[in-house]
Amino acid sequence: MSYTIAIAGKGGVGKTSLTGLLIKELLQRKQGPVLAVDADPNANLGEVLGVEAKTTIGGICDQALGSMNEVPQGMSKGEFLEYHIQSAVIEADGFDLLSMGRPEGAGCYCYVNNLVRKLVDKLIKNYPLVVLDNEAGLEHLSRRTTHRADLLLLISDPSLRGLKAVCRVVELVKELKLDIKEYALIVNRATAELSPQFNAYINDQGLKLWGIVPHDEVIARLDAEGVPLFELPADAPAAQVMSQLADKVLLEKKG
Numbered sequence: 001m002s003y004t005i006a007i008a009g010k011g012g013v014g015k016t017s018l019t020g021l022l023i024k025e026l027l028q029r030k031q032g033p034v035l036a037v038d039a040d041p042n043a044n045l046g047e048v049l050g051v052e053a054k055t056t057i058g059g060i061c062d063q064a065l066g067s068m069n070e071v072p073q074g075m076s077k078g079e080f081l082e083y084h085i086q087s088a089v090i091e092a093d094g095f096d097l098l099s100m101g102r103p104e105g106a107g108c109y110c111y112v113n114n115l116v117r118k119l120v121d122k123l124i125k126n127y128p129l130v131v132l133d134n135e136a137g138l139e140h141l142s143r144r145t146t147h148r149a150d151l152l153l154l155i156s157d158p159s160l161r162g163l164k165a166v167c168r169v170v171e172l173v174k175e176l177k178l179d180i181k182e183y184a185l186i187v188n189r190a191t192a193e194l195s196p197q198f199n200a201y202i203n204d205q206g207l208k209l210w211g212i213v214p215h216d217e218v219i220a221r222l223d224a225e226g227v228p229l230f231e232l233p234a235d236a237p238a239a240q241v242m243s244q245l246a247d248k249v250l251l252e253k254k255g
Contacts, residue, residue, distance in 0.1 A: 001125070002035075002124050002125050002126075002127050002128060002129065002130050003128065003129055003130070003150050003151075003253045004124065004130040004131075004132060004148065004149045004150050004151070005022070005129070005130065005131045005132065005149065005150065005151045005152075005153060005249060006132045006134060006149035006151070006152045006153070006180075007019050007022075007131070007132065007133050007134055007152075007153050007155060008134045008152060008153070008154055008155065008166065008169050009136070009154060009155035009156055009162070009165065009166050009169070010136055010156075010162055010165040010166070011136030012136070012157075013155045013156060013157045013162055013188055013189070014155065014157075014188045014189060014213075015133060015134070015136070015155045016040070016044055016045050016048055016133050017048060017188075017219060017223075017229055018153075018155060018186065018188060018213065018242065019036070019045060019048070019131060019133040020045065020048030020049050020228075020229045020230065021229055021232065021238065021239065021242040022131060022153075022242060022245065022246060022249070023036055023049065023095060023131050024229070024230050024232075024242075025242050025243050025245070025246035026129060026131070026246055026249070026250075027094040027095060028246075029246060029250065031128065031129050031250065032094040032095060032128075032129070033094060033095060033096060033127055033128070033129075034094065034095040034096075034127065034128075034129045034130070034131060035095070035096050035097075035098060035123075035124060035126075035127040035129070035130045035131070036049060036095050036096065036097045036098070036131050036133070037097075037098050037099075037100065037120075037124075037130060037131070037132040037133065038053065038097065038098070038099040038100060038133050039100045039132055039133060039134045039135060040100075040133060040134065040135040040136070041058070041100075041101055041102035041135060042135070043056065043099045043100075043101060045097065045099070045133045046090070046097055046099065047226075047228065048228060048229045048230075049092065049095070049097060049228060049229075049230060050092075050228030050230050050231075051090050051092045051097055052090070053088075053090055053097055053098075053099035054090075055087065055088040055099070056088065056099045056100060056101025056102075057085065057088060057098070057099070057100045057101055057116060057120065058100060058101030058102040059101055060081070060084045060085060060088060060116070061116060063084070078118075078119065081116060081119055082119050082122075085098075085116065085119050085120065085123065086123075089123070096127070098120070098123070117147075129253075132149070147178055147179065148178065148179035148180070149179075149180050149181070150181050150182065150252075150253070151181065151182050151183075151184065151249065151252055151253075152169075152173070152180045152182070152183050152184075153184055153185075153186055153210075154166035154169060154170070154183060154184065154185045154186065154207070155186050155188055156185065156186070156187055156188070157187070157188060157189050158187055158189065158190045158191070158192075158194060158195075158198065159198075160195075160197060160198055160201060163185075163198060163201055163202070164201070166185065166207075167201075167205050167207075170183060170205075170207075182252060183207065183208065184207075184208045184209075184210040184248075184252075185202065185207045185208060185209050185210060186210055186211050186212075186213060186245065187209070187211070187212045187213065188213045189213065189214075189215045190212045190213065190214050190215065191214070191215045194212070210245060210248055211241050211242075211244060211245045211248070212241065213238050213241045213242065214237045214238065214241070216236055216237050216238035218232060218233065218236045218237075218238070219232065219236070219238055
């Protein structure tokens with residue numbers, strides 16, 4: 001049975017970078033194959049992982065909307081879409097990447113989207129670990145892109161504004177009655193100790209603080225040079241914290 005880890009938070013807090021580093025740590029612990037799902041329409045998880053996603057699920061939906069009447073004889077619409085979804089999976093060393101994207105054309109995608117969601121859920125079941133990098137904000141939750149996860153990692157920067165943003169994510173999860181089994185907070189790009197107000201708000205909201213990732217100049221340099229974060233040295237400050245976080249994730253998975 002697959003174990004799904006979803007990543008959420010407001011824009012600019014480094015969700016995608018931490019997603020890539022988490023996948024790297026999980027692979028080092030022989031937890032593959034991992035399915036990495038890039039659910040951000042502004043897809044760049046592939047760049048962090050060092051692979052290129054040439055096809056997105058959104059593009060497949062565009063294609064399907066215009067070609068549902070051209071399904072080959074003897075093949076159902078579901079089989080037709082499933083074939084294209086399988087072709088969108090990029091195979092890499094120890095992990096596969098699936099980029100969701102977003103449909104660009106006009107028209108009603110309701111039927112196609114519902115069918116695709118069922119097929120992606122079916123695909124996910126083939127992997128022991130799934131790591132899902134969501135888009136910024138709350139749209140992915142309201143659209144039920146992330147309708148279930150075993151663990152939701154809430155990424156915030158050290159600001160109270162960022163923390164309140166992830167708390168709104170939790171509120172929306174409860175409002176939509178999504179199937180999220182556990183939550184954990186990660187504070188990213190910390191340059192000093194968390195403020196007393198920040199810590200007090202964490203306690204008031206009942207969040208579990210799993211890790212504080214320091215601002216790391218090595219990550220900034222790799223990003224500037226376009227180098228995949230898989231190349232981040234193990235002794236880099238952020239890598240050391242993410243190593244500890246991966247251990248916590250696997251401990252939570254064991255239950």
